[in-house]
Amino acid sequence: MESVHHVSASSKALFNKARKIVPPLLEKFHKGQHGRVAVIGGCADYTGAPYFSSMASAKLGCDMSHVICEKSAATVIKTYSPNLMVHPLLPSSDSVPNPNSIDAPALASPIIDMLSRLHALVIGPGLGRDGVTLQVVTEVMKEARSQSIPFVLDADGLLLVTEDPGLVRGYKECILTPNVNEFSRLAKALGIEVLSQAQIASQSDGDKTSKETDACEKLSNALGGVTIIQKGPHDVISNGVTSIVSDIQGGLKRSGGQGDTLTGSLGTLLAWRDAYHKGLWESDEKDNPKEAQTKQEVKEELETEGKRMSPVTTLLLAAWTGSGITRECSRRAFLAKGRSMQASDLTDEVHESFLALIGEPEGSKVHL
Numbered sequence: 001m002e003s004v005h006h007v008s009a010s011s012k013a014l015f016n017k018a019r020k021i022v023p024p025l026l027e028k029f030h031k032g033q034h035g036r037v038a039v040i041g042g043c044a045d046y047t048g049a050p051y052f053s054s055m056a057s058a059k060l061g062c063d064m065s066h067v068i069c070e071k072s073a074a075t076v077i078k079t080y081s082p083n084l085m086v087h088p089l090l091p092s093s094d095s096v097p098n099p100n101s102i103d104a105p106a107l108a109s110p111i112i113d114m115l116s117r118l119h120a121l122v123i124g125p126g127l128g129r130d131g132v133t134l135q136v137v138t139e140v141m142k143e144a145r146s147q148s149i150p151f152v153l154d155a156d157g158l159l160l161v162t163e164d165p166g167l168v169r170g171y172k173e174c175i176l177t178p179n180v181n182e183f184s185r186l187a188k189a190l191g192i193e194v195l196s197q198a199q200i201a202s203q204s205d206g207d208k209t210s211k212e213t214d215a216c217e218k219l220s221n222a223l224g225g226v227t228i229i230q231k232g233p234h235d236v237i238s239n240g241v242t243s244i245v246s247d248i249q250g251g252l253k254r255s256g257g258q259g260d261t262l263t264g265s266l267g268t269l270l271a272w273r274d275a276y277h278k279g280l281w282e283s284d285e286k287d288n289p290k291e292a293q294t295k296q297e298v299k300e301e302l303e304t305e306g307k308r309m310s311p312v313t314t315l316l317l318a319a320w321t322g323s324g325i326t327r328e329c330s331r332r333a334f335l336a337k338g339r340s341m342q343a344s345d346l347t348d349e350v351h352e353s354f355l356a357l358i359g360e361p362e363g364s365k366v367h368l
Contacts, residue, residue, distance in 0.1 A: 004356050006249050006331075011324065014244075015357045017302055018321040020285065021269070021276040021314055022061075024363035033280060035062030035271030038114065039122040039264065040137060041155070042069025043092065046126030047076045049155065049260045052343050053125040054084050056264030059350035060325070062271055065264075066118070068111055070133065071095060073126070087114070090137070092130045099132050107132075108139035115143060119271035120150050122263045124157025134160060138167065145171050150270040150315075154263045158182050161223075162189045170224030172239075172312070175266055175319050177229045177259060187215065190222040212236050213243050227319050231259065235323040237316060242298045244320045248357075250327035251334025257343025261329055261350065266322040273314045281363070283308070321358070328353040 004012075023034050037057045042050040050067045058065040066085045067077055074088035089110045093099035096107070115121075121144055123137060138160055144151055150173040153161060158178055161168055162185050168174050178186055187194045194215045216230045220240035230236040235246040275281075284306065291310040292298045301313040309317070326346070332353060333345035 007357065008247055011247060014302065014317065014320060015324065017309070018269075018317055019358050019361050020283070020309070021272050021318065022358060022361045023272055023275050023281055024361045025365055026281065026363065027365065029280075032063050033275065035120070035268050035275070036064040036066070036118050037062045037120050037122065037264075037267040037271055038066035038068055038118050039125055039267070040068045040090070040111070040140065041123065041125040041127040041157070042067055042073035042077055042090070043126060043128035043130065043133070044070065044072035046128060047073045047080075048257060048343070049126035051077055051080045051084070052257050052260035052347060053122050053264035053267070055081060055347050056261040056350050057122070057267045058083060058264075059347060060265050060268040060354055062268040066114075068114070069126070070128075070130075087111075089114075091132055092128075093132045096132055102132055102135065104135040104139045108136045108143070111136070111140050112143045115140075115147055115149055118149065119274050120152070120267045122152045122154070122267045124153055124155040125260050125263055127156040129156055129159065138164070141167055145173075148173060150174060150274070152177060152263045152266045152270070154178075154259055155182075158186065162186055165190060165223060168223055168226050170226075172225060172227075172315070175227045175229060175270075175315070175322075176223075177231060177262055177266070179231045179259065183215075183219070183230055187219055190219065192218050192222055209234055209236070209245055213238065213245060217243055227315055229262070229319050229323055231262075231323075235327070237319045237323060239312070239316055241293075242295045242316055244316065246320060246323045246327065248324040248327040249331050251330035251332075251341060253330075253334055253337075253339060253341040255342050258326065258330055258346055260343065261346040262322055262326040265325050265350065266318065269318040269322050270315075273311075273318050276314065277311060324357060325350070325353050328357055 039054045054065045070090045071088040154177045216236045216238040225240045285308040329346040329349040332349040
């Protein structure tokens with residue numbers, strides 16, 4: 001692992017813990033065991049977002065990266081990369097006989113049939129706001145939740161939560177990734193008062209982070225303890241009980257599409273987390289008889305070596321790690337490209353950022 005002088009000691013310690021949920025590269029594993037992730041999104045207007053998300057998932061290290069999109073987007077996305085599996089299964093108002101009267105569960109069934117073969121979902125990149133599409137995705141979310149499949153929500157996937165918070169309320173296997181505007185809309189929908197951007201800008205850095213953390217915790221609790229990554233100058237990650245602020249430096253260019261690298265990275269980390277808890281590989285960690293629930297218990301698990309982590313702890317850690325990797329990608333891409341930096345430049349930095357911050361886990365046979 002290369003030296004990263006810009007990363008604080010506390011963050012380095014968390015990345016060392018994150019390495020515990022990364023499956024080693026071993027000869028005994030077969031295709032798919034290191035992660036099968038699907039991005040649900042992509043329409044005629046937006047084909048880049050699902051591509052960037054699914055490529056980040058693949059570049060970070062999942063075995064199989066799927067895109068489930070509208071037919072109008074499928075051929076375009078396929079031309080971006082032959083490494084992605086693209087499924088034109090999302091219906092839209094243009095593809096059904098009567099958009100005002102649909103059988104959403106029936107239209108969702110081809111996607112729902114895929115769920116048992118997937119470890120994690122990313123819902124929202126390039127989804128758009130077509131009424132038929134959103135109804136079908138709502139059915140997919142309900143079924144994914146019933147099957148305890150973890151998912152990440154971003155962009156127009158967050159719109160569904162704004163309109164119906166019950167879709168995720170109390171579901172501890174999902175991560176929401178709102179930007180400033182999306183966070184404000186969610187807070188307003190749930191009756192939570194948050195400071196305006198002008199008010200936040202007038203605060204000192206310490207007060208600003210404290211206010212943002214407080215708001216993130218309130219929103220998480222209003223949604224029953226879902227994990228939220230509040231994107232900003234410093235990402236705030238909270239499950240309503242425990243909060244972590246990312247101090248990883250990012251780039252200064254705010255080009256569109258950078259959040260898609262985050263969602264794809266999170267998809268792979270959630271798949272790896274699933275493998276970790278299912279004991280896919282042998283570990284020197286001792287079994288933990290008690291699952292962490294409180295802030296202090298999560299803190300102790302993150303600071304203790306040699307003991308397996310609880311699902312609550314690993315979900316928070318996966319969210320923080322995804323944020324850190326994305327910010328490192330942004331930093332590296334900005335150093336290389338400066339003002340011209342684009343979302344595609346982050347894609348090229350995913351693997352090197354992983355190696356720099358986390359590194360291959362002990363036991364990986366990367367040098368044959």
